[in-house]
Amino acid sequence: MSTTAGTSEQLESSSTGPLSGLRVVEMGQLIAGPFCGQLLGDLGADVIKIEEPTKGDPMRQWGQAQVEGDSFWWSILGRNKRSVALNLREAPAQEIARKLIGSADIVLENFRPGSMEKWGLDYETLIEDNPGLIMVRVSGFGQTGPYSSRAGYGSIGEAMGGMRYIVGDPEKPPSRVGISIGDSLAGMFATIGALAAVRERERSGRGQIVDSSIYESVLGLMESLIPDWTLGGVQRERTGAILPKIAPSNVYPTKDGQWLIIAANQDTVFKRLCAAMGNPELAEDERYATHVPRGEHQAELDELVGTFSSQYQADELIDLLNEYSVPVGRIFRVEDMLSDPQFAARGSIVDVPHKDHGEVQMQNAFPRLSRTDASIRWSGPALGQHTDEVLADLGYDTSGIESLRTQGVIR
Incomplete structure (x- = not known):
């Protein structure tokens, strides 16, 4: 298996992906927003992830397999990202975030709607400094509508979007796909929206808001579910291992x-x-x-x-x-993938260096591009690993950075 990773210091010079030169500030956590950041980073963007300073993104601790509390899932979801630890409840941290976003092409967030506004990082304020800024907002129910302020997890979006009802054995209660499919779909639709907004900005010079909801992202994959009911009078049901009337x-x-x-x-x-x-x-x-x-x-x-x-x-x-x-x-199963010649021939699984585990095997970056391919330059970074270098790029000197650290604004 091939190794495609490098060190974080090589990011901007080594990235040859199609999004090389594009800067993304990721302010989300868990899966839906950060999966969008992972995809953009795989394609070459410089993704700077802002995290809470004490524990960071909860995905650092999530996953079925861990070593000393270190999540292998984070190695994948955090790959190709630079970590900056900021306490956004503090005014100086909000100012740092605003400066950083001022240097970015895209700001990505998946907090409950209203959080960015509470920190003074609403879109109208941000585009005063950066009129071409694209804000990608991922949430359970979208930024508008009567449910917009509700907490929305992937499982709720999967249920509301129609997927949960049709998954599983017809003789048992609704089941689930064995991965966080709703969150990942919202991240994928957010990525599509971000790329579309970047393309439109080339014509207009203006940014815009990309609003990706989990329930609509699930709904978008539900084939002819709606007209089957509204025009055909057919409610799709759980059918186990088959699709009805698709045989054999x-x-x-x-x-x-x-x-x-x-x-x-x-x-x-x-x-x-x-x-x-x-x-x-x-x-x-x-x-x-x-x-x-x-x-x-x-x-x-x-x-x-x-x-x-x-x-x-x-x-x-x-x-x-x-x-x-x-x-x-x-x-x-995974053991089948690791021994399969198709996976090996295409490098579908790669060995990525890891500071604690030597190497971590993970899925490669997809899709494949013939000339400016996606790549994995490093696995998920340590919390706050890049705080000093990013602040230095923004013009903060050593004493200023140490002062912010002493105040608990950064880690």
Whole structure:
């Protein structure tokens, strides 16, 4: 596996990503806002993260696996960022933040709406010094509407946006995807909005506010959920491992006790599956010949495919279906990813140097660009690691920085 990281001092000179030269001040915490910062940093932006001085972003302590309280999750979410520890409850820290934002292209925050205004960092004030500033605001319910002032976590946005109701076993209560998908989607939509605003600024010279809510980010992925109900009278329900009337596309057993995904719901692909099954005439059966009747006979078709798949070892079945160009795949765990040749060939997982753990393996930066590729220059920094260098860039001398530290304004 390749190593793509460097030291923090190499940031501006070593970044060759497409956003190199763009400065982002990240003021959020947890996942939704910082994931946007991670994506922008992966693409080459200089991301300066402002954190509370005593414990910093809670993500420094979150995660299922930790060593001495150090979260591996933070190694990823904080990568390519410089950490500045400021106590924003103090007026001098607010002034530092305002100066820093004055030097930025984008300020990113995901506090409860009203927090930035309370600190004197509202958009109208900030653009007095920096009219081209883009403010990216990520929240549970958006900056407007009757719910805007409510606390909003990803799980609430997933429920309100329609995802939770349709995930899981139909015989059990609504379930969840095993990651913080709502927060991450809000961060991705925030990134799209930020890049769109940067592009528009090239024409107008003016910044604007990007308002990304968690519930709308989830809603944006919900396919035809709304017209299915309003025009078709169909409420989508929980369906477990299948999508209703998309067949055959399911998890199927193998002779050696494994499970494979086989996706042959397109007409031409289904014909190839039938040939691989040694039953090409099945593709001509009126119950299965085209998409709609296959969906109507989904359960019996899944039984046929499952009977076929059970006759083969997993490796044998994968080879057979690949020979017939039928999409098939294992359900990967991390150990499968680490030994898979596709992951290795593309450098999908990389080794990133870490000050305490030697190296941390993590997912690479995506998507891949042919000429100015994204990269991971370092893993999540220590709390306040870059405070002095960033303040020095803003014109603070050594004695001034020490005075701020003594006052508890910085760390």
